[in-house]
Amino acid sequence: MNTTRSGRPALTRPDGTPLRVLVVDDDPDLAEVLSGALRYEGWQVRTAGDGASAVAAARELLPDAVVLDVMLPDTDGFAVLRSLHTVKADVCVLFLTARDAVEDRIKGITAGGDDYVTKPFSLEEVVARLRGLLRRAGMARQLDEGPRLTVGDLVMDEDAREVTRGGELIELSPTEFELLRFLMRNPRRVLSKAQILDRVWSYDFGGRAHVVELYISYLRKKVDAGREPLIHTVRGAGYVIKPVTP
Amino acid sequence: MNTTRSGRPALTRPDGTPLRVLVVDDDPDLAEVLSGALRYEGWQVRTAGDGASAVAAARELLPDAVVLDVMLPDTDGFAVLRSLHTVKADVCVLFLTARDAVEDRIKGITAGGDDYVTKPFSLEEVVARLRGLLRRAGMARQLDEGPRLTVGDLVMDEDAREVTRGGELIELSPTEFELLRFLMRNPRRVLSKAQILDRVWSYDFGGRAHVVELYISYLRKKVDAGREPLIHTVRGAGYVIKPVTP
DNA sequence: GGGCCGGTTCAGAGGGTCCTGAGAAGTTCA
């Protein structure tokens, strides 16, 4: 089976070909970061910088999903959405939008099951939302297990945003939740603080790696408190989450 | 079984094929939003912008239901209705009409089992009405369970518009009812304020997400008052309804 | 041992999210 840089099997559609995503943003840097992260996750990625070329690219690529900036130089996102749906009716769309534009043009978007993320976002957020869209659309075979992540007796339900350990409910803040999700999606793999910062914190975060240590300590208090620890420090390298008994 | 983007099983007719609906409206944005919401609910959707193409599309699609704007650029909705019935006698029709439209004529039509919604409507309203029509027509297998929604000891009878908790009747305003219905149709799933706004409030509502918080607080006062809470806030994410003990 | 380094933890400021009460405008119904 084809594998990706992340070590996970490539995401494939029911017919075995890789999942395709089109990234549309007029900021080339951001488009690059996004497509890098998605490629890493096993997507076949293509980018476009404006509405016209987005529709053209979609006609060629016939993507399963589109990551679409609402503010584009030529057209507005809603028009692009309509064109995309005429190109491929069952395409999933994830919108990127500025914080204060939310109420405006996003109206009606999520009604179709599409979703949106506000800038500045974290890559983990984008990747997770996209996964959610595809899973609900029944597109990717690998996602069939559903919205559940498990490490030992620690269980995360992404849809319900619920985390339990040994059946006991654990309350987490948004950042704690994202950090834990990132760890749990990469069990038994050492993640550096830089990696964590890049994925869990938003791309324009200027802070230092110290926050990662801080949030790891928060997580430990809630997740590992008084129990066999799942979260481990690897000095000089980063952190891992792994079950106690392999 | 085939599933939809909403995670619910696809709506199917007695013979196993998906339910088909034709959306007829001359406003392409509205048609797009409507068809998105219906597709998400498991319908096979097709749209038309005027009476002539509506009849043509119906002849091809042979829809189980039609969502029909009364005001069309070429013909009026009632003429279309007659044509539709010659194409497929047992089709269910949901009319979309302006608030001050001639109510008598609508009522004459709906006597036949069809229904109508006045603009501006909420998507939740349209989706629910359509469900009701199909259920009464005995079309969809999945709807056989009837009009009852249950979360813990909270019970909603959609047809009677009645809500009880622990047997005790709870009086709700229209908006409160729709909000609660949307929550109860998605138990244990965190719904963002944007999602709620898109589905429960009418499509032309310009207000801010703040109203959602307000109505959640109203609901809590009536539904959760002095009892074990069913409605939960997930900070930074949205709201969930779920029974205390799973 | 002393200094250094990576990591952990505590305390607290500031900012944001969310809740709620009060009240204005619009709607329904008698």
Add this chain to the structure above:
DNA sequence: TGAACTTCTCAGGACCCTCTGAACCGGCCC
């Protein structure tokens, strides 16, 4: 027409989340 109800805006305030700064801890090397 007036009263009751519904819907929504506004503003105050409580609480939580996030991040900074600084102290602390233990291992490692000189």
